[in-house]
Amino acid sequence: MEEIRGHVFGELFPGLNQAAWPNSANINLYRDGRQGVGWHADDELLFRGKDSDCPVVSISLGAAREFWIALKDQNGSDPETRSIVELDLCDGDLLTMEGRLQRHCLHLVPKSNPREPVREERVNITFRWVREHRYRCPLRKRPPAPDDTLSAIVGEPHPTDTRWLPLPLELGCYVRCWSLEAGPGLLVPRHELRSCDGCKHVCYAEGRPCCEGQGPWAGYWFCRRCWAEWAPTSCPTLEAFLPSKHWEKWHLDLQALYPGEEGLWQAYEALPCDPGYPESWSACLSQLP
Ligand SMILES: O=C(O)CCC(=O)C(=O)O
Numbered sequence: 612m613e614e615i616r617g618h619v620f621g622e623l624f625p626g627l628n629q630a631a632w633p634n635s636a637n638i639n640l641y642r643d644g645r646q647g648v649g650w651h652a653d654d655e656l657l658f659r660g661k662d663s664d665c666p667v668v669s670i671s672l673g674a675a676r677e678f679w680i681a682l683k684d685q686n687g688s689d690p691e692t693r694s695i696v697e698l699d700l701c702d703g704d705l706l707t708m709e710g711r712l713q714r715h716c717l718h719l720v721p722k723s724n725p726r727e728p729v730r731e732e733r734v735n736i737t738f739r740w741v742r743e744h745r746y747r748c749p750l751r752k753r754p755p756a757p758d759d760t761l762s763a764i765v766g767e768p769h770p771t772d773t774r775w776l777p778l779p780l781e782l783g784c785y786v787r788c789w790s791l792e793a794g795p796g797l798l799v800p801r802h803e804l805r806s807c808d809g810c811k812h813v814c815y816a817e818g819r820p821c822c823e824g825q826g827p828w829a830g831y832w833f834c835r836r837c838w839a840e841w842a843p844t845s846c847p848t849l850e851a852f853l854p855s856k857h858w859e860k861w862h863l864d865l866q867a868l869y870p871g872e873e874g875l876w877q878a879y880e881a882l883p884c885d886p887g888y889p890e891s892w893s894a895c896l897s898q899l900p
């Protein structure tokens with residue numbers, strides 16, 4: 612573990628002072644695709660994930676498995692299924708969860724589809740920072756990891772110390788291109804949690820996030836895996852939908868028309884066209900009730 616910790620934090624986070632390396636790790640073994648982890652947040656008191664910026668650095672080794680993230684629903688116990696983001700974590704991947712993600716979001720490692728069994732093992736290591744120590748714990752006396760140095764992980768430059776540079780963010784690993792992010796955390800209306808007509812994977816709540824086909828495929832719904840396999844070019848490119856390009860304008864336009872969160876959801880759902888295409892945006896707006 613020391614070797615892995617040294618490699619990850621010494622090599623990949625050079626701005627992170629060694630005294631601030633994580634002081635704990637959780638290790639999971641998934642023997643095969645029949646094992647997964649249900650929706651949860653890493654919000655245990657000892658990490659103070661609910662009330663402070665809480666980084667978790669996750670390393671994946673072995674079989675590739677899916678990893679889903681979603682906003683918590685109003686009760687805070689279930690995922691808001693309209694906000695699910697799916698990733699594939701492959702051998703050697705490093706994922707960070709940071710900020711107040713554990714407070715506001717849940718994550719899941721779904722079981723794989725029995726029709727496409729994953730037979731290999733996967734090991735996941737999540738490095739974490741225990742911040743609340745028991746009275747007798749020897750680590751209690753040590754100073755807690757200075758939050759400043761965590762800026763090397765969360766991506767914000769330290770205000771005065773340039774040794775703590777943020778990691779360059781690579782958008783390429785962000786799997787969102789098969790469906791569109793219309794606003795922060797809001798996916799376009801065609802995205803629904805339901806049974807995929809392709810793979811039939813009973814993944815969570817009897818299905819997976821699916822998008823409807825068009826033309827001869829209207830009425831059929833497919834998950835991102837099926838889309839990617841059968842019609843990779845039908846998925847819009849990520850560049851076309853980089854959130855910063857357009858969503859801000861759509862979001863502000865819709866917010867002005869439909870104040871309040873629920874109204875906003877309904878407005879996105881009522882959109883008569885694909886807001887991914889800026890040229891059709893004013894036409895879209897004019898058709899809203
Ligand atoms: O296996 C993973 O990628 C996630 C594991 C996890 O969520 C956890 O250990 O809390």
Ligand SMILES: [Fe+2]
Pocket residue numbers: 651652653718
């Ligand atoms: Fe977790």
